[in-house]
Amino acid sequence: MRQKRAKTYRKLMSLYSMSFGFRQPYQVLVDSEICKASVDHKIELAKQLGTVTQGEIKPMITQCCIHELYLQRGQQPAVDLAKTFERRKCNHREPIPGDDCVASVVGDSNKHRYVIATQSNPLRSKLRSIPAVPVVHINRSVMILEPASDTTMRAKALMEQQALTSTSSTEKAILNSSSTSEPPPKKKRGPKGPNPLSVKKKKVSDSLPANKVKADQRPKEKRVAIEADNEGDADGSRKRKRPAGEEGHGAELNVVEGESSTGSRKRKRRRKGTSSSIANVNSHSEE
Template identity: 65%
Template sequence: MRQKRAKAYRKLMSLYCMSFGFRQPYQVLVDSEMCKSSITQKLELSKQLETVLQGTVKPMITQCCIHELYLQGKEQQPAVDLAKTFERRKCNHREAIPGDECLASVVGETNKHRYVIATQSHDLRVKLRTVPAVPLVHINRSVMILEPPSKATLEAKESAEEQVLHPSAPEIATLPSTSTPAEAPKRKMKGPKGPNPLSVKKKKPKVDPSAPNKAANESEQGHAGAKRTRGEDADGNVDGGEEPSSQGAGRKRKRRKKMGDNEPDHEPRGDTP
């Protein structure tokens, strides 16, 4: 199938799905003439139906249509075998009636079961075009075709859309009534805008006037503490700044005075002049 035709068929089936509640798998009612044509044209009926309808299908046939094939003798045995592979749709006819009349009675006036009709009968197709929401499929020169929507289908679609947009008086009465009118949304007043926060300079931190005095007092206390450690202890003891040796904790180490070259090695005695 060409891409253009496949797109058109997909769009057509979406119309039936959105407006009339069709869903996959599509229920396809096949008549006896369609079975014979598919055998003559050597077509795989189920596969062709899925290609045309752009989705999964469930082929169905009524007992009256199978009875028509039985009446035509053994020549139509391949068509009978094909029809037996389909799901049987009960038509509730005690005596077999012609296939066209059987399918028309199953569809009814509104097609409430949402059937797709695959038939080669021209008279049946003309009759079903007056029923809204009935997709019609037939074979034309070994090509399966999905007919465009009929006039009754388009009118039913427009009326359904109109009813949704403009409900009737009884439907309006069933809707919940609002006693208080809805308040209009308040409009936000536009006022002067502030400056751009990125272009505004940052505020300088406030300086405490007593902060310099505190810093000066702390520095003076620091210097006094340093002098105190150098001069006196808290008890008033004088510290020479030398650490006691490890050998004698209570003894102080005496420093020897170096003698110069002019000084004698020993002091003179007191009795010499």
């Protein structure tokens, strides 16, 4: 089978599967005429039916069609072929013609989802008026799957329209409950709060005293020196270091005892040469 034809048949069977519920293995109902045609053209009927339908199949035949083959002379190969297929009960007590038997089995809606393989032109024209009935026939030793009939396409469009417009019982209950219930309250629109990510954090100065903040903000070396000075003030003995240039000259700065209660100190500075001048005056007075 050519690729283009196989693609067409695959699309056609997918239409029957999706719209009308056909499933694999497909039930293929054959009649006596196509059995005779397959023997004449030397066609493997079951294999070709699987190729045309693009899937697994289950070939079936009615008892009336087999009886029709028995009545014809020289059709033993066709009878042997028909016996290999599964028997489909048609519930006819007396045998009737094969076309009428197949038409009665299919019915008005093909509820059992049969694929009909027949060579009878009257039966094929009758099946085209029934929706969802795939028809297969042999044309010059080539098996052909007929395109979907107009009745089938109208039934497909009607089913799609009903699926879009119809509502189930649960959907109706939901719609009724939503219509009777009160509408949800509207949200009040107003000024929103600030973005928490854009708000600045509180400063340390807001939570600490001013003097402590200033002391904490000073460099570490200055804070250590200030603490040492405060300790010296508490003891009452504070001395100032002599400068490096005044060593050996007798110059020093002493803190005068008797400080006032306010912590103020009086300093007395001795000048150079005062000690020597006092000694000379004392020596002259003794003489």
